[in-house]
Amino acid sequence: xxxxxxxxxxxxxxxxxxxxxxxxxxxxxxxxxxxxxxxxxxxxxxxxxxxxxxxxxxxxxxxxxxxxxxxxxxxxxxxxxxxxxxxxxxxxxxxxxxxxxxxxxxxxxxxxxxxxxxxxxxxxxxxxxxxxxxxxxxxxxxxxxxxxxxxxxxxxxxxxxxxxxxxxxxxxxxxxxxxxxxxxxxxxxxxxxxxxxxxxxxxxxxxxxxxxxxxxxxxxxxxxxxxxxxxxxxxxxxxxxxxxxxxxxxxxxxxxxxxxxxxxxxxxxxxxxxxxxxxxxxxxxxxxxxxxxxxxxxxxxxxxxxx
Amino acid sequence: xxxxxxxxxxxxxxxxxxxxxxxxxxxxxxxxxxxxxxxxxxxxxxxxxxxxxxxxxxxxxxxxxxxxxxxxxxxxxxxxxxxxxxxxxxxxxxxxxxxxxxxxxxxxxxxxxxxxxxxxxxxxxxxxxxxxxxxxxxxxxxxxxxxxxxxxxxxxxxxxxxxxxxxxxxxxxxxxxxxxxxxxxxxxxxxxxxxxxxxxxxxxxxxxxxxxxxxxxxxxxxxxxxxxxxxxxxxxxxxxxxxxxxxxxxxxxxxxxxxxxxxxxxxxxxx
Numbered sequence: 001x002x003x004x005x006x007x008x009x010x011x012x013x014x015x016x017x018x019x020x021x022x023x024x025x026x027x028x029x030x031x032x033x034x035x036x037x038x039x040x041x042x043x044x045x046x047x048x049x050x051x052x053x054x055x056x057x058x059x060x061x062x063x064x065x066x067x068x069x070x071x072x073x074x075x076x077x078x079x080x081x082x083x084x085x086x087x088x089x090x091x092x093x094x095x096x097x098x099x100x101x102x103x104x105x106x107x108x109x110x111x112x113x114x115x116x117x118x119x120x121x122x123x124x125x126x127x128x129x130x131x132x133x134x135x136x137x138x139x140x141x142x143x144x145x146x147x148x149x150x151x152x153x154x155x156x157x158x159x160x161x162x163x164x165x166x167x168x169x170x171x172x173x174x175x176x177x178x179x180x181x182x183x184x185x186x187x188x189x190x191x192x193x194x195x196x197x198x199x200x201x202x203x204x205x206x207x208x209x210x211x212x213x214x215x216x217x218x219x220x221x222x223x224x225x226x227x228x229x230x231x232x233x234x235x236x237x238x239x240x241x242x243x244x245x246x247x248x249x250x251x252x253x254x255x256x257x258x259x260x261x262x263x264x265x266x267x268x269x270x271x272x273x274x275x276x277x278x279x280x281x282x283x284x285x286x287x288x289x290x291x292x293x294x295x296x297x298x299x300x301x302x303x304x305x306x307x
Numbered sequence: 308x309x310x311x312x313x314x315x316x317x318x319x320x321x322x323x324x325x326x327x328x329x330x331x332x333x334x335x336x337x338x339x340x341x342x343x344x345x346x347x348x349x350x351x352x353x354x355x356x357x358x359x360x361x362x363x364x365x366x367x368x369x370x371x372x373x374x375x376x377x378x379x380x381x382x383x384x385x386x387x388x389x390x391x392x393x394x395x396x397x398x399x400x401x402x403x404x405x406x407x408x409x410x411x412x413x414x415x416x417x418x419x420x421x422x423x424x425x426x427x428x429x430x431x432x433x434x435x436x437x438x439x440x441x442x443x444x445x446x447x448x449x450x451x452x453x454x455x456x457x458x459x460x461x462x463x464x465x466x467x468x469x470x471x472x473x474x475x476x477x478x479x480x481x482x483x484x485x486x487x488x489x490x491x492x493x494x495x496x497x498x499x500x501x502x503x504x505x506x507x508x509x510x511x512x513x514x515x516x517x518x519x520x521x522x523x524x525x526x527x528x529x530x531x532x533x534x535x536x537x538x539x540x541x542x543x544x545x546x547x548x549x550x551x552x553x554x555x556x557x558x559x560x561x562x563x564x565x566x567x568x569x570x571x572x573x574x575x576x577x578x
Contacts, residue, residue, distance in 0.1 A: 026532075066535075066539075067532050067533075067535045068539075069532065069535075103532055127568065129508060131491070131510070131533060131536070133536050133539070133540040134543075136539075136542075138543075143536060145531075151530070151531070151532075152531055152533065154533050154536075
């Protein structure tokens with residue numbers, strides 16, 4: 001398949017099951033909401049080393065937040081519910097509780113609940129108080145008010161936890177490093193408009209895609225040498241001679257359709273740049289179907305703009 | 308289907324317990340079964356149709372007409388449906404209410420919303436003492452739900468209240484929020500003496516500051532974000548509290564006499 005001069009490989013991205021949650025962070029203004037959210041989603045690029053993958057989903061206006069202040073929504077994903085709970089509580093305690101004027105609320109409804117402020121309240125040392133309010137749908141929700149030095153830290157007791165998918169991805173193969181990065185940036189701009197997904201790596205882009213295993217016994221993942229342009233002559237390369245740089249975009253999302261749609265708009269944004277942008281091919285990372293049950297086939301995704 | 312209507316047509320010498328006549332109890336009962344329900348009146352028992360003229364059919368929508376303050380326990384223990392009282396009600400209106408709505412268009416006697424668990428009670432007139440309190444011997448009063456009073460409330464409003472919301476648009480008497488365990492009481496008018504006596508937790512939202520006793524401590528003026536959530540939660544109700552927007556309050560905490568952590572939030576207008 002070729003779109004606007006860019007070749008789309010007949011391959012698929014392989015993704016796996018995760019557990020996910022959404023938290024709404026509000027503050028006195030967007031600047032402080034971002035300070036809190038950036039701290040909370042920092043060092044959360046990959047479950048391999050960080051425990052969770054997290055990112056800012058989107059900005060929220062005063063009309064979209066529970067307390068009528070500006071805020072952002074955060075998505076957080078982990079391989080299991082236990083890790084997700086631990087990481088959420090730790091990050092809430094160190095990044096949101098500590099951030100001036102910040103408050104945290106549940107961002108997703110589910111029968112599965114995980115703690116948001118349920119244990120953080122004990123920081124109040126007995127001065128904490130709870131309030132039970134009904135939302136616009138008549139559902140009762142408990143909030144904790146913890147006295148802190150800037151006033152009160154307000155936090156909903158729990159948030160929902162849902163089944164999610166991690167590891168959706170595509171690769172951008174270009175004739176130069178600046179060309180690959182410019183294309184990746186264009187894709188990220190388009191993909192950030194899609195709800196229910198995050199691209200957890202720095203700026204949404206990964207340069208160090210990995211393969212499973214290594215020649216070193218202690219390493220269970222190592223550089224994806226087949227896509228390393230400087231190894232074209234020494235390894236079983238996937239790259240043609242003119243490819244000089246490869247960037248990867250990894251996507252985690254609540255549902256299959258969310259990830260597929262974000263991949264579609266991202267790849268389309270790159271293709272819209274045209275052949276002159278230096279992008280030659282779009283490919284995807286998979287492990288022969290052995291890693292995860294979710295396969296995002298590039299030709300199907302790009303052949304169905306209504307996905 | 309028209310509301311099942313009970314029009315009082317007997318001069319009552321004694322107060323009667325109307326708890327049997329609520330939507331939960333009458334569901335699936337035939338009209339003859341409803342008419343034959345017995346209600347104690349002094350030493351005697353009277354059939355419902357000896358006290359009320361019964362019309363209509365919808366057992367989930369009950370209307371009491373021509374009522375007075377001798378009708379106790381209206382809507383008591385009901386779990387669904389709607390009760391409307393066109394007139395005054397006796398004591399224990401909505402006693403132990405578990406769900407559903409009660410709308411009293413007149414005044415009520417004491418112990419309205421006593422032991423209430425959930426649901427909504429609206430009283431358009433005044434109500435007596437111990438609104439949302441506990442019945443004798445119990446250590447916890449109202450445990451959930453919402454009560455809206457358009458008029459005034461008597462003494463001991465929210466005594467031993469454990470959870471829920473009471474909004475009073477008029478005045479409240481003495482000992483408001485006494486022995487309160489948790490929940491929220493709002494009063495737009497005046498509050499009598501000894502407010503928050505032995506209050507343990509919970510919130511008393513006021514627009515005018517009463518004389519507080521020495522064990523209620525002033526903690527200063529603050530803008531509290533949680534009040535935005537509280538004001539939003541008032542929105543579904545037909546009450547003047549829905550118009551409050553300013554989250555700026557002066558906070559008092561007590562009752563220190565019982566090591567309490569309850570709060571009085573005095574709304575600061577125009578700040």
